[in-house]
Amino acid sequence: MIIPAGHRVLIKAEDVDEQTRGGLYLAPSTMERRKNERVIGTIVAIGKTAWLGFDKGEPWAEAGDKILYARYGGCTVKDPETQEEFIILNDEDVIAIVKEK
Numbered sequence: 001m002i003i004p005a006g007h008r009v010l011i012k013a014e015d016v017d018e019q020t021r022g023g024l025y026l027a028p029s030t031m032e033r034r035k036n037e038r039v040i041g042t043i044v045a046i047g048k049t050a051w052l053g054f055d056k057g058e059p060w061a062e063a064g065d066k067i068l069y070a071r072y073g074g075c076t077v078k079d080p081e082t083q084e085e086f087i088i089l090n091d092e093d094v095i096a097i098v099k100e101k
Helices: 028-036
Strands: 008-013 040-046 066-069 075-078 085-090 094-097
Touching: none
Parallel strands: none
Antiparallel strands: 008 040, 008 085, 040 066, 066 094, 075 085
16 A cells, blocks of 8 residues: 655546547557546545645545646556555645535
């Protein structure tokens, strides 16, 4: 398991669709480009000091929240146990919480 340190946040990015709405499958090069354009994910874990320098020191997002994050923020890592890909971001790279109606 990956545990974010300090002011960092661990994100599981949403999967990129392999097909268009019309049913066409995308080429591998297009899929890779789309992966780099992902900006919505779910918070998996939060570092102990995330958001402490902002507002009253209380986190405004928590594990399980769907968020919008900076496109080029953070770095991609693989969990050594499960081989799942995650993104580790600085807390200020979380732009918004995405709420569904």
